[in-house]
Amino acid sequence: MSASANQGLRALADRWLPKLVLSPTLAASLIFVYGFIAWTGWLSFTESRLMPRFEWAGFVQYQALFENERWWTAAANLGIFGSLFIVCCLVVGLLMAILLDQKIRAEGALRTIYLYPMALSFIVTGTAWKWMLNPDMGLQKVMNDLGFANFTFDWLVNPDMSIYTVVIAGVWQSSGFVMALFLAGLRGIDDSIIKAAQVDGASLPTIYRRILIPSLRPVFFSVLLILSHIAIKSFDLVMALTGGGPGNSSDVPAIFMYQFAFTRGQLGQGAASAMMMLFTIVAVLVPLMYMETRSAKRV
Amino acid sequence: MFKNLTVGRALVYAALLLVAIYYLLPLYVMLTTSFKSLDDIRNGNMLALPQAWEGGAWVKAWAEACTGVECGGMKGFFWNSVKMTVPAVLISTLLGAVNGYVVSMWRFKGSDALFTMLLVGCFIPFQVVLLPMAQLLGMMGIANTTTGLVLVHVVYGTAFTTLFFRNFYITVPDELVKAARIDGAGFWTIFGRILLPISGPIFVVCVIWQFTQIWNDFLFGVVFAAGESQPITVALNNLVNTSTGVKEYNVDMAAAIIAALPTLFVYMVAGRYFVRGLTAGAVKG
Numbered sequence: 001m002s003a004s005a006n007q008g009l010r011a012l013a014d015r016w017l018p019k020l021v022l023s024p025t026l027a028a029s030l031i032f033v034y035g036f037i038a039w040t041g042w043l044s045f046t047e048s049r050l051m052p053r054f055e056w057a058g059f060v061q062y063q064a065l066f067e068n069e070r071w072w073t074a075a076a077n078l079g080i081f082g083s084l085f086i087v088c089c090l091v092v093g094l095l096m097a098i099l100l101d102q103k104i105r106a107e108g109a110l111r112t113i114y115l116y117p118m119a120l121s122f123i124v125t126g127t128a129w130k131w132m133l134n135p136d137m138g139l140q141k142v143m144n145d146l147g148f149a150n151f152t153f154d155w156l157v158n159p160d161m162s163i164y165t166v167v168i169a170g171v172w173q174s175s176g177f178v179m180a181l182f183l184a185g186l187r188g189i190d191d192s193i194i195k196a197a198q199v200d201g202a203s204l205p206t207i208y209r210r211i212l213i214p215s216l217r218p219v220f221f222s223v224l225l226i227l228s229h230i231a232i233k234s235f236d237l238v239m240a241l242t243g244g245g246p247g248n249s250s251d252v253p254a255i256f257m258y259q260f261a262f263t264r265g266q267l268g269q270g271a272a273s274a275m276m277m278l279f280t281i282v283a284v285l286v287p288l289m290y291m292e293t294r295s296a297k298r299v
Numbered sequence: 300m301f302k303n304l305t306v307g308r309a310l311v312y313a314a315l316l317l318v319a320i321y322y323l324l325p326l327y328v329m330l331t332t333s334f335k336s337l338d339d340i341r342n343g344n345m346l347a348l349p350q351a352w353e354g355g356a357w358v359k360a361w362a363e364a365c366t367g368v369e370c371g372g373m374k375g376f377f378w379n380s381v382k383m384t385v386p387a388v389l390i391s392t393l394l395g396a397v398n399g400y401v402v403s404m405w406r407f408k409g410s411d412a413l414f415t416m417l418l419v420g421c422f423i424p425f426q427v428v429l430l431p432m433a434q435l436l437g438m439m440g441i442a443n444t445t446t447g448l449v450l451v452h453v454v455y456g457t458a459f460t461t462l463f464f465r466n467f468y469i470t471v472p473d474e475l476v477k478a479a480r481i482d483g484a485g486f487w488t489i490f491g492r493i494l495l496p497i498s499g500p501i502f503v504v505c506v507i508w509q510f511t512q513i514w515n516d517f518l519f520g521v522v523f524a525a526g527e528s529q530p531i532t533v534a535l536n537n538l539v540n541t542s543t544g545v546k547e548y549n550v551d552m553a554a555a556i557i558a559a560l561p562t563l564f565v566y567m568v569a570g571r572y573f574v575r576g577l578t579a580g581a582v583k584g
Binding site: 007010013014017018019021022024025026028029032033034035036037039040043052092096099100102104110111112113114115116117118119120121122123124125127128129130131132137138139141142145172176180229232233235236239240243253254257258261262267270271273274275277278281285 | 308311312315319321323325326332340341344345394397401402405407413417420423424426427429431433454458461480483487514516517518521532536540552556563566573574
């Protein structure tokens with residue numbers, strides 16, 4: 001083969017190989033992400049129960065969903081859990097990052113301790129906290145043994161409080177991660193700005209309040225994005241900790257979807273609730289991403 | 300300055316130490332509980348050390364505990380998780396490497412749009428694909444098998460791994476690749492000779508991230524693998540939430556630690572990369 005033909009072949013390969021390499025993943029994405037969303041969306045407009053049926057039935061599934069009290073319990077729980085989880089993680093994470101930023105000895109060891117829960121499965125976290133919050137032998141007993149005879153802690157079995165136990169365990173698992181992101185953000189800020197402010201006589205709290213925390217804006221948006229994503233999808237933690245109970249008191253949309261679709265044989269309801277979860281994610285993430293790109297452009 | 304205020308410094312350290320105790324407490328309680336006898340658990344205090352250290356709960360959790368109808372302990376499910384995680388991590392990482400190479404170094408018309416299209420896969424709640432996936436796995440005859448789970452994890456993990464490698468390769472100067480092309484190096488030669496040798500760190504980050512995600516997954520496991528092929532997270536949940544007979548908290552805790560050990564081990568050995576993976580995953584937003 002001549003040198004030029006060889007070169008032509010190479011040029012041809014260079015033109016097509018990249019597309020060829022990328023195509024399996026693209027095809028998979030088209031089928032397994034976009035196609036499957038369309039499939040679920042279609043299913044949510046049918047009267048499917050045990051078996052999928054494909055005749056158009058309008059909004060019956062959504063109507064049934066919105067008339068289902070359990071769905072509203074799940075949605076309200078997501079609101080309570082989501083907002084508390086996000087606020088607590090942000091506050092605890094930011095506070096810890098600021099404290100760790102004070103030229104602390106053994107910073108590495110402390111960071112390791114704060115972050116190890118992220119390596120655990122939510123099922124493990126749920127199992128551990130379920131045992132510790134156990135009203136008979138857990139925290140309550142520890143406090144009673146310490147002399148607080150009237151101390152009661154029955155949130156795990158109290159329908160009014162069970163969702164808050166999920167917040168406790170969730171914050172324990174995720175706040176270290178938020179700390180790591182904020183700490184990385186703080187370390188990324190140009191030292192000269194801080195030095196200049198110090199020369200101007202600004203106190204440390206002022207420097208944090210007026211300069212450092214405002215410049216964490218982009219990090220703040222990423223954290224918000226990740227936390228709301230975790231909150232909306234939360235499933236395993238609730239399953240392991242309360243199983244959605246007592247009764248349905250700590251139900252969340254992900255558990256609702258799982259049970260209707262896979263244990264009760266109500267495919268249409270499962271599909272409709274899954275679509276509602278997708279809409280929620282889009283409704284939360286799209287404005288956040290928009291704000292994030294805008295704030296990133298400005299900085 | 301703050302750093303000269305000794306009282307202030309002491310307060311900072313006290314606060315940090317207190318938080319550290321809060322984070323370590325569950326691990327401590329899990330460990331001590333797993334070594335206690337049931338009597339010790341019932342009569343003693345959750346925070347106390349075991350009166351006598353006993354390993355019985357560990358043996359039971361590993362080989363005898365009942366997860367539903369079966370009573371073979373965590374052993375079999377641990378290996379299920381290994382058999383699921385190892386191939387899924389390897390395949391999704393390799394795919395992500397070549398995909399990331401294409402979308403960063405071989406951009407063509409529309410490649411950015413295609414990459415964005417791929418990224419959407421990182422954001423969707425997986426509930427929205429569960430029903431059709433269950434149907435498809437059933438049709439392919441791999442419902443309730445480890446093979447099915449590997450497929451699912453590869454399919455939905457590749458969006459993340461592509462992002463990891465793309466964000467890494469985008470920092471490599473273009474000139475390197477251009478010069479190599481002028482010298483006559485082709486697609487695979489450039490990848491193998493120039494990019495792979497510098498990709499060590501990102502491979503570690505990506506493998507650790509995928510390993511943690513897939514090992515810890517519960518949703519796909521509980522939906523797509525029932526009975527014998529279920530991964531350890533599902534088995535653990537079954538063990539803890541089966542309410543037959545006496546609740547053996549020591550066995551529960553030992554089983555939970557067994558389920559957590561592989562990812563904890565990876566975190567201890569390669570924590571630096573673990574953190575980098577988390578932050579890289581976060582950049583994606």
